[in-house]
Amino acid sequence: GAVVSQHPSRVICKSGTSVKIECRSLDFQATTMFWYRQFPKQSLMLMATSNEGSKATYEQGVEKDKFLINHASLTLSTLTVTSAHPEDSSFYICSGEGATEAFFGQGTRLTVV
Amino acid sequence: GIQVEQSPPDLILQEGANSTLRCNFSDSVNNLQWFHQNPWGQLINLFYIPSGTKQNGRLSATTVATERYSLLYISSSQTTDSGVYFCAVDNFNKFYFGSGTKLNVKP
Numbered sequence: 612g613a614v615v616s617q618h619p620s621r622v623i624c625k626s627g628t629s630v631k632i633e634c635r636s637l638d639f640q641a642t643t644m645f646w647y648r649q650f651p652k653q654s655l656m657l658m659a660t661s662n663e664g665s666k667a668t669y670e671q672g673v674e675k676d677k678f679l680i681n682h683a684s685l686t687l688s689t690l691t692v693t694s695a696h697p698e699d700s701s702f703y704i705c706s707g708e709g710a711t712e713a714f715f716g717q718g719t720r721l722t723v724v
Numbered sequence: 725g726i727q728v729e730q731s732p733p734d735l736i737l738q739e740g741a742n743s744t745l746r747c748n749f750s751d752s753v754n755n756l757q758w759f760h761q762n763p764w765g766q767l768i769n770l771f772y773i774p775s776g777t778k779q780n781g782r783l784s785a786t787t788v789a790t791e792r793y794s795l796l797y798i799s800s801s802q803t804t805d806s807g808v809y810f811c812a813v814d815n816f817n818k819f820y821f822g823s824g825t826k827l828n829v830k831p
Binding site (some may be wrong): 711 | 759764765769810812817818819822823
């Protein structure tokens with residue numbers, strides 16, 4: 612299957628700082644990638660749809676100014692959590708769609724202290 | 725959005741036992757996938773199965789799209805099968821996840 616690489620896998624940052632998470636499709640081109648958030652013992656919730664060369668589409672309730680998404684190329688999307696607070700601590704996962712099915716990155720566990 | 729319900733929420737098995745996990749969804753979908761989330765959070769693709777039946781080793785899955793449900797069968801379970809199993813459906817390029825089934829296989 613296709614490979615989606617996400618980096619970093621784990622990050623701890625201080626409250627008020629920004630954190631960037633990268634999501635790369637290694638062996639396919641993705642005009643669309645997706646970002647999800649997962650709180651402990653809960654399911655994955657779609658945050659936003661990242662569109663190559665255009666603005667991201669955010670789900671209701673997701674602050675676009677806090678979660679900045681850039682999809683600069685067909686193989687790279689980035690999520691920047693700005694002015695992070697402890698409540699932003701979560702597991703963030705990206706995905707890209709291959710020819711038929713979606714493939715997910717390894718996830719990034721963000722802890723804001 | 726589409727509602728996705730999985731059952732049971734928790735399942736404890738003795739090694740070697742068989743099990744069936746169910747996923748119900750509320751609307752027509754373009755895609756349905758089953759995933760296994762390992763303890764590190766990685767989502768492992770199990771099946772891409774918008775309809776029909778597929779088998780891969782001890783795992784098999786069936787989706788009846790007209791009745792809006794999918795089943796994941798695990799036979800001769802092993803301790804390494806433990807983890808959370810998610811069903812996710814795709815409608816208009818948006819994935820909606822079920823709440824998952826947490827499986828614990830005991831030796």
